Amino acid sequence: MRLSEFERLVYRHQDRVYGFALRLLGRREDAQDVTQDVLIRLWRRGDEVDAERVLPWLMRVTRNACIDRLRRRQRGIETATDGLELDAAGHDRTAHDGAGETASAVERLERADDQAWIERALDGLAEPYRSVVILREMQEMKYEEIAAAMDMPLNTVKVYIHRGRKMLRERLMEVSERERV
Amino acid sequence: MSEFDRDEMAWVDERLEAYVDGELSPEERRRVEAFVRVDEAAARRLQLAFRVSGALRSADPPACPPEVTEAVLAQARREAREGVRQNIRARARNPLEAMRRLAAGFPAARLVRPSIAAAVLAALVVAAALLGRRPADPAPGASAPAVAEVRPEVQGSPSDEPTGPSGFTEAGPSTADQAGPSIADQATADRAAPPNVAEAMPDESARSSSPVADAHPPDEVEQALREAKWALAFVSDVGRRTGRSIRREVLEERVTDPVQRLLNEALGAEPTG
Numbered sequence: 001m002r003l004s005e006f007e008r009l010v011y012r013h014q015d016r017v018y019g020f021a022l023r024l025l026g027r028r029e030d031a032q033d034v035t036q037d038v039l040i041r042l043w044r045r046g047d048e049v050d051a052e053r054v055l056p057w058l059m060r061v062t063r064n065a066c067i068d069r070l071r072r073r074q075r076g077i078e079t080a081t082d083g084l085e086l087d088a089a090g091h092d093r094t095a096h097d098g099a100g101e102t103a104s105a106v107e108r109l110e111r112a113d114d115q116a117w118i119e120r121a122l123d124g125l126a127e128p129y130r131s132v133v134i135l136r137e138m139q140e141m142k143y144e145e146i147a148a149a150m151d152m153p154l155n156t157v158k159v160y161i162h163r164g165r166k167m168l169r170e171r172l173m174e175v176s177e178r179e180r181v
Numbered sequence: 182m183s184e185f186d187r188d189e190m191a192w193v194d195e196r197l198e199a200y201v202d203g204e205l206s207p208e209e210r211r212r213v214e215a216f217v218r219v220d221e222a223a224a225r226r227l228q229l230a231f232r233v234s235g236a237l238r239s240a241d242p243p244a245c246p247p248e249v250t251e252a253v254l255a256q257a258r259r260e261a262r263e264g265v266r267q268n269i270r271a272r273a274r275n276p277l278e279a280m281r282r283l284a285a286g287f288p289a290a291r292l293v294r295p296s297i298a299a300a301v302l303a304a305l306v307v308a309a310a311l312l313g314r315r316p317a318d319p320a321p322g323a324s325a326p327a328v329a330e331v332r333p334e335v336q337g338s339p340s341d342e343p344t345g346p347s348g349f350t351e352a353g354p355s356t357a358d359q360a361g362p363s364i365a366d367q368a369t370a371d372r373a374a375p376p377n378v379a380e381a382m383p384d385e386s387a388r389s390s391s392p393v394a395d396a397h398p399p400d401e402v403e404q405a406l407r408e409a410k411w412a413l414a415f416v417s418d419v420g421r422r423t424g425r426s427i428r429r430e431v432l433e434e435r436v437t438d439p440v441q442r443l444l445n446e447a448l449g450a451e452p453t454g
Contacts, residue, residue, distance in 0.1 A: 003261050010253060018245035032249050039253045043260070118236040137237035162198035165237070169197070169229045176229070 001046030009054060010039055016139050017062050023134050024066040026123060034065045056148035063131055121168050129164030136161050189216050193223055197230040
């Protein structure tokens with residue numbers, strides 16, 4: 001791959017790669033590391049990627065890299081030395097407890113903090129629903145691109161997206177019901 | 182809530198996200214709207230579905246930090262320069278190998294191999310055509326020992342036992358050593374001057390003196406002669422080119438006997454035992 005072509009692809013897709021990694025990992029430093037690794041991998045293996053399928057390839061590689069990171073994190077290999085987990089809006093994720101969530105879950109959806117609640121809710125969403133919801137709703141990828149990135153049939157992608165959003169809705173409903181009580 | 186309502190709620194609940202996305206059929210959309218109008222819980226769920234969708238889609242996409250971009254591009258440039266240096270070093274160490282690798286990655290080189298293969302194939306086709314061409318019938322005076330060996334047999338009476346193997350035995354093993362026009366030479370002669378069938382025909386005097394020749398049309402005899410001469414000339418040429426002789430038993434099976442049968446059929450001679 002020519003250097004000029006690679007530079008063009010970096011500027012075109014870097015925000016998506018970073019945004020996807022950040023939403024999956026929840027940590028900026030980790031997301032930056034993954035973004036750098038993924039883009040360098042594109043540089044080294046770009047000749048193997050079809051020019052029209054670069055985005056699905058990037059999303060797939062990013063997701064796999066994030067899953068590896070999360071597994072290492074769960075095994076305790078990575079120690080949370082900074083300990084600060086920020087969501088995409090810059091809010092400290094650890095600075096919340098059940099009461100806070102219960103008290104303002106519905107209100108957050110009505111204010112600019114709706115995104116913060118959604119980011120947190122996405123953390124609790126199981127894979128592959130979380131990935132497909134992020135790719136569709138936040139990355140604005142087409143169904144076909146998501147199917148290629150996730151290596152899923154097209155119909156499965158659509159079903160999983162709706163199911164994932166339904167799960168988020170049900171979670172919000174639970175919080176809302178608790179507030180009413 | 183009645184059982185009907187519970188079933189209807191379940192049906193609607195499964196389709197609220199698709200309704201938000203506008204992906205339901207007109208009939209399904211009407212059904213959802215009809216139920217939502219009469220069921221407060223369903224209406225609440227639809228409202229939450231819209232909010233979740235809105236929150237997801239209005240999320241600010243985070244921008245990749247500039248330092249990440251710079252680090253990536255710096256590393257790529259570094260590796261690109263290193264790759265060029267490595268190529269130069271490799272060419273200096275092993276220029277042939279480097280050129281091969283370079284050619285392998287060069288789009289035009291992909292055309293070179295097929296072109297070479299095509300050229301080789303064309304050469305083989307030409308060679309096969311030259312080898313396979315029927316030799317021009319030699320001029321009366323031309324020296325063609327293998328062919329000359331046949332002529333006496335053809336001219337002989339049908340009652341005469343053909344020399345068959347013995348005659349070919351002399352010709353066969355020794356054809357490699359005998360000088361004579363090769364098939365390629367004959368092919369060249371063909372191009373220079375069309376084969377003269379009349380010149381290749383047996384001597385008119387001999388022909389006219391043979392009762393067999395008188396009994397059979399000259400075309401059949403000519404055809405038989407042609408086949409025999411071609412086969413023997415081919416054998417001679419192969420032997421000369423390879424420097425090897427064809428074993429007698431092979432020659433008998435593949436050349437002598439078939440030619441003999443052909444001649445016998447043409448001349449109506451009694452098959453030999």
